[in-house]
Amino acid sequence: MSLPSWTDGPTKSAIVDFVGRTVDHIPPEERVAVFDNDGTLWCEKPAYIQLDFLVRWMAAQVAADPALAQRQPYTAAAAGDLAWFGDAVTKHYNGDDSDLKVLAVGILSANTALTTEEHAARVSAFFAEASHPTLGRPYTSCGYQPMVELLRYLEDNGFTCYIVSGGGRDFMRPITEAMYGIPPERVVGSSVGLEFRDGNLVTTAQPEFLNDGPVKPARIWGRVGRRPIFAAGNSNGDIEMLQYTNGFRLLVAHDDADREFHYTAGAEKALGLAAADGWTVASIKHDWTHVFP
């Protein structure tokens, strides 16, 4: 039986029923499925995994140049003050972008002047050693097992699955094949501009895409040239992607403090729309027999 980590019940049945109808009526090239990453495919609490990567990177910069510690975001990075970073994101969702802009400058400058290959090597080194701060497992084991099964189930039924995340494209790509079986050409994310220099592509400090909210459907079209028929997300940043999708809309609800985390912050509006518009909600507590591999 497919989807072994999904509890038998209405959520699993809704997925299986939709896929069954699809296979009968929709040609394979139109079976496009899109998945958010943070909070949908992997754990995003207590902080985005990419934030841990960036904080470690900034802390290393401070170690090389201690004067940096006199200003944010380096002060927080050097002190391991993850709360400052989390607050910057929370403020952003409440309409105050001041700290997020300070953070963005740090992130962008930290990323500058690396070839894409050098950047990928740094990301791979991070995933080879970094572990989740409270779950007691490597980040590479922090993907949700039921969602990985869902990717395979859809593919087994002729779907093509894409990751469409607010996270960094070049942060995700080195690990998505191993964690999710999704190759780099099907990973869409936020990015900085790249400059062509001596035959290589080198990262700049220019933001290119912040792949969130209404940017997600525009980039799905830009990448795929088709409207998805299946979408999965978990937060307010996924609303437009779910609304753009003409078919099955899945929202992962983080309601299991024992096995993962319990939170609705940043997902209030999405949960409201799910209830109003009949999107399917996957409760981690009730719909997943296992959370992690």
Add this chain to the structure above:
Amino acid sequence: MSLPSWTDGPTKSAIVDFVGRTVDHIPPEERVAVFDNDGTLWCEKPAYIQLDFLVRWMAAQVAADPALAQRQPYTAAAAGDLAWFGDAVTKHYNGDDSDLKVLAVGILSANTALTTEEHAARVSAFFAEASHPTLGRPYTSCGYQPMVELLRYLEDNGFTCYIVSGGGRDFMRPITEAMYGIPPERVVGSSVGLEFRDGNLVTTAQPEFLNDGPVKPARIWGRVGRRPIFAAGNSNGDIEMLQYTNGFRLLVAHDDADREFHYTAGAEKALGLAAADGWTVASIKHDWTHVFP
């Protein structure tokens, strides 16, 4: 035998030898091939096909609002003065962007406020009726038969082929499957920004990408996340894409006034680099037994 429209000789042998070595040594996921479109996959003379599309569109706007004819590019569009448009592009390649900017404003405003579906329908209607002004064949038969055979030959050997063109992404996509067997998700081109409105994506007048020169390798990385091992182009705008490619570099030389067109304008630097760096040059006159289907 593969590549039937290619003359037996050193160019064809170079392609076949490269592909043979590749299949032995390079895993399929790394067999990425990228193709320019205008002048590489389809005829770009006497004017870009997309320019004909835009001129017809602007002429229709003038018919609806005659006052538009008092300014460029509408004056030229209403008069069917294709030379003005060609000159704007030539001036651009000579460092004078003044007319191209006037043209761009016309193009962008002509494209504004359509859903992606409406835009695709207009493009499809154009290709259903428009013919090449001198070759006496529909534009849909102006793709180069040897290059279509090359796409299939590479795919038969495990390659994944992408179109990476300075032409408009949403102008090419409605026709690339029929003309080249390339689906929309493997078409990368220039684009305007899209706005998410009432569940649809609507074109804006904001330029997003001019997919030419050094932008091509950056967008190949953005789309594919891998460096190509095969690239084909024909003009100076393809130089960086060819330099980024680690493998086979093919330049189509337009040297056949009888069967197609004879020109080197806009390709001088690329032809020089081909000679200096050992890129393979495909002479239309000598290497192709047939040009069009």
